[in-house]
Amino acid sequence: MKKLRVGILGLGRCGAFIKSLYLNDAEFVATCETKAEMNYGLKELYGEDFGFYTDFEEFLKHPGGMDVVIIGNFFHEHAHYAIRCLEEGINVISECLANATMAEGVALVRAAEKSKAMYILGENYQYSTECLEMKRIYDEGTMGKVLFAEGEYNHGLISSKEEADKTRTMYLRSFEEHWRNHLPRTYYVQHSLAPLMFVTGSRPVRISAMAAYNVNGTTGDKMIGPNVKDRAAIMITQNDDGSVFRVTGCSGWGSGDNTYRVCCEKGQLEIMRDDESLLVNYDENYVPSGKERKTRYIPEPDPTEAELIEKAGGGHGGSDYRVIVEALKHIRSGVQHPLDVYFATTLSSVAILGHRSVLNNGQPYDIPDFTKEEDRLKYENDYETPFYGTDGSKPTIPCSKN
Ligand SMILES: NC(=O)c1ccc[n+]([C@@H]2O[C@H](COP(=O)([O-])OP(=O)(O)OC[C@H]3O[C@@H](n4cnc5c(N)ncnc54)[C@H](O)[C@@H]3O)[C@@H](O)[C@H]2O)c1
Structure with missing residues (x-):
């Protein structure tokens, strides 16, 4: 080859x-x-x-x-x-x-x-071993169709270089205008939403979002950036198949673990916060023959893949390795990858319009369908941004509601 x-x-x-x-x-x-x-x-x-x-x-x-x-x-x-x-x-x-x-x-x-x-x-997050197992079971059809799903991604921001050194945490913001210092809570929605879209095939068509914050102020708070006082954005999407998702974007609450839950007509799939085990939970009327009503286990990669993941450095529980495996497979075969440009820009639209919703007290926004030219025309000149650019450009909107 x-x-x-x-x-x-x-x-x-x-x-x-x-x-x-x-x-x-x-x-x-x-x-x-x-x-x-x-x-x-x-x-x-x-x-x-x-x-x-x-x-x-x-x-x-x-x-x-x-x-x-x-x-x-x-x-x-x-x-x-x-x-x-x-x-x-x-x-x-x-x-x-x-x-x-x-x-x-x-x-x-x-x-x-x-x-x-x-x-x-x-x-990468949809390629965690737990999310892949969720997708395998969802695709079997025994759970029926998704009605509601939740996704949480948590990543506290360390507020200063001194603090990061003290806690031996990597300090990820190299200069004042760096994107991590101005990152609205909705913009890192990929890790919470992409796995839900990947598992279920649902596509968001409307978004409404609100910020969660500490009304008493944030003095001494180690978990927020200097400019972003919002601690999380709670985002609700209505999807093209009638389902509703609740996702956090990148939240910064204490002791945050990532988690996903997919509620379907016949049962629920949930990744548990304590040990990242998967709970497969059928309604008593819909337990498939030969299966238990409830099972809870930690999905593992097969031994050959586990060895390769280890050789690759094991990043993000093997999901980094799978990003490359899947991408190169699709590039070689020419068969379009599921995380194509429409999937990618839909996620970005949720991030961008979700933030507008936060700034506008939860006002809903329609998510454009960029396969359609009429939806592209609405947005082709929309350059609103909360970020500083490397070219010296400045934010046009605030990066935080609070
Ligand atoms: N999927 C994940 O799990 C995951 C984890 C961490 C970061 N990321 C993403 O990866 C990207 C990079 O993250 P990071 O933390 O390394 O960011 P970063 O801000 O440290 O930037 C990465 C590097 O890009 C270089 N760079 C910036 N602009 C450049 C340009 N025009 N030409 C050449 N080099 C340039 C910088 O010097 C820096 O070394 C981001 O999009 C981030 O969201 C993803």
Whole structure:
């Protein structure tokens, strides 16, 4: 099998994918990273021809070319680079978020439709062993159709470098305008919502959201950013199949664990907060023959996969490894990946319009269907953003309700 040549934009989080590339007949041939000091020891690791670039357009011209680029630069600046790759016929695996403005979402969809290359959202949480087991059972059909589902993603933000050093927590905000300092609670909705969409196939069509915060103030609070006083955004989506989801975006309550619950016509699937076991819970009228009414167990990967996950570094419980396995499989076969540009931009629309709903006291917003040109036209010039841009641009809306 021909080795796929892979480049990485932004050598932070996406460094976690490199071992998985080598385990899947691919090689890491070049990177674009603005921190020139990161160009250290890379040729020793990845070969004499390895390319280090600080300029993206130069990176795209890397001798020998690239089949795939993994986009892992700043969270809110992925779309432009993904579009440039698609224009050059290079397949894209983009970290979440796909697009930080509605207009970028429209441009991204149009670029993906024009390109011969494939766009894939590099979201990983639906590939946890528990979520895959949920999907396996849901697809069997014994639970019936989803009616309601919940997804919670929790990630406390450490408020200062000193605090992070004290708690030995990685300090992830390198400068005042950094995206993590201005991250509205709805914008990191991928980890809570993508697994629910992946398991059930439901697509959000309307969003309403409210912020949860501490009315008595936040002095000394270690769990919030300097600009974001909202502690969570509680987001309700109505979906195209009549179901309703409640998701948190990225919440910051104490002792937060991630969890998912899918309530269906004939029973419920729930990942338990204490040990990440899966509770498979049938209604007494619908217990399939040969099954228990309630079973609770910790799903495990098969031993061969477990070994590969360990070799790959085990990131996010094996889900990082599976992002690469699945993406490369689809790129090689040409069969469209389920986390395609429509899936990706729908998630972004929930994040962006969810935040508008938070700012407007829960007002509902329709989620556009970007397969339709009339929905794209509504948003093609909508550049509202809560973020500072690398190009010096400033936020146009607040990043927090409180
Ligand atoms: N799926 C997950 O579990 C997970 C976990 C962590 C981060 N992420 C995502 O990965 C992305 C990167 O996260 P991070 O924490 O590494 O972010 P980060 O802010 O540290 O940025 C990553 C790197 O990109 C570089 N960079 C930024 N703009 C660039 C440009 N124009 N050209 C070249 N290099 C550039 C930065 O110098 C930095 O080294 C984000 O989208 C984040 O949301 C996902």
